[in-house]
Amino acid sequence: MNKKIRVFVVDDSIFFRQMVINDLNKRSNLEVVGFAASAFDARTKIPNIKPDVITLDVEMPGLSGIDFLKELLPKYPIPVILVSSLNLSVFDALSAGAVDFVQKPNMSKEYNVASFFNVLNSKIYIASKAKVNAGVQKRATGAPQAAAPGSAAMFSSNLSAAIQNNMLIAIGASTGGTEATLEVLQRLPADMPGIVVTQHMPEGFTKMYAERLNRICKLEVKEAANGDRVRRGLVLIAPGGPLQMRVEKDLKGYYVSCQPGEKVNGHRPSVDVLFSSVAKKVGRNAVGIIMTGMGRDGASGLLEMRNAGAFTIGQDKESCVVYGMPMVAYDIGGVCIQASCTNISNVLLNQLRKM
Numbered sequence: 335m336n337k338k339i340r341v342f343v344v345d346d347s348i349f350f351r352q353m354v355i356n357d358l359n360k361r362s363n364l365e366v367v368g369f370a371a372s373a374f375d376a377r378t379k380i381p382n383i384k385p386d387v388i389t390l391d392v393e394m395p396g397l398s399g400i401d402f403l404k405e406l407l408p409k410y411p412i413p414v415i416l417v418s419s420l421n422l423s424v425f426d427a428l429s430a431g432a433v434d435f436v437q438k439p440n441m442s443k444e445y446n447v448a449s450f451f452n453v454l455n456s457k458i459y460i461a462s463k464a465k466v467n468a469g470v471q472k473r474a475t476g477a478p479q480a481a482a483p484g485s486a487a488m489f490s491s492n493l494s495a496a497i498q499n500n501m502l503i504a505i506g507a508s509t510g511g512t513e514a515t516l517e518v519l520q521r522l523p524a525d526m527p528g529i530v531v532t533q534h535m536p537e538g539f540t541k542m543y544a545e546r547l548n549r550i551c552k553l554e555v556k557e558a559a560n561g562d563r564v565r566r567g568l569v570l571i572a573p574g575g576p577l578q579m580r581v582e583k584d585l586k587g588y589y590v591s592c593q594p595g596e597k598v599n600g601h602r603p604s605v606d607v608l609f610s611s612v613a614k615k616v617g618r619n620a621v622g623i624i625m626t627g628m629g630r631d632g633a634s635g636l637l638e639m640r641n642a643g644a645f646t647i648g649q650d651k652e653s654c655v656v657y658g659m660p661m662v663a664y665d666i667g668g669v670c671i672q673a674s675c676t677n678i679s680n681v682l683l684n685q686l687r688k689m
């Protein structure tokens with residue numbers, strides 16, 4: 335019999351906390367081993383209980399979830415799943431070392447509540463296998479970081495306008511990807527070829543995520559809308575929700591199509607959907623990057639891109655929060671080269687210099 339994942343629940347709402355505890359204890363693979371009504375309470379209990387995974391409400395009175403993470407994780411690197419309403423602070427908590435997040439459900443809709451618990455159960459399982467970064471990497475939150483002399487971020491791409499306009503970079507990520515994608519993008523110059531990104535994320539959060547990246551990076555970043563043109567200096571983030579994002583081409587160049595579609599590999603938006611469209615529409619003029627995440631979404635699409643002549647990069651095992659998607663892509667032959675999260679930007683820029 336498989337060992338149950340030991341979960342500790344932190345939430346200041348008695349009603350919601352008990353709902354979470356009751357549901358998780360019904361799951362055959364989970365066991366709630368403790369709970370706390372505040373971060374102060376959790377701070378004293380967790381070192382003794384030593385759970386496998388913590389679920390944490392971001393917004394709590396007193397010590398906030400973010401400050402709690404900054405204090406806890408360097409000492410006890412336990413995977414944390416955030417349980418949050420539509421709130422920008424979730425990204426600060428992810429930056430502080432949380433593995434992933436789940437959006438709180440609309441309690442008036444039975445389906446929404448049931449879906450929430452299914453997603454929470456799945457993410458707890460993924461988190462139990464994740465590597466905790468413990469918020470070691472400090473990042474700017476309001477402006478592009480200054481680059482060290484000679485670093486990739488100081489590179490001003492001396493590519494011809496023709497190459498820049500015909501090139502396209504596609505990035506796909508899941509668990510751990512919000513920070514990993516930021517790590518790559520913030521090291522890139524403002525005059526990069528157009529970039530399209532699919533990050534597994536709920537509706538609403540993708541817009542806030544794009545706005546956050548836009549404040550931090552030199553590149554312009556926005557949540558994609560149907561028909562948006564792919565152009566130099568712009569990053570388009572696939573919108574969360576009922577849509578799938580694809581790259582299309584016309585006489586003016588590349589643009590994105592964001593249309594309702596079925597889930598692919600359990601995801602919407604799906605990395606495979608994006609990568610496959612890039613393989614068909616861009617071919618050898620593309621670069622594909624697959625980053626941290628559980629499962630295989632994006633692996634077959636990246637192989638399509640490589641077979642179409644694109645250069646492909648996979649995040650390496652050591653720097654992944656979850657080495658799943660990049661591992662599958664590498665195993666099936668979809669990856670030209672593996673690189674650490676902090677070095678992917680260098681690999682990308684060096685490849686662009688050769689083109």
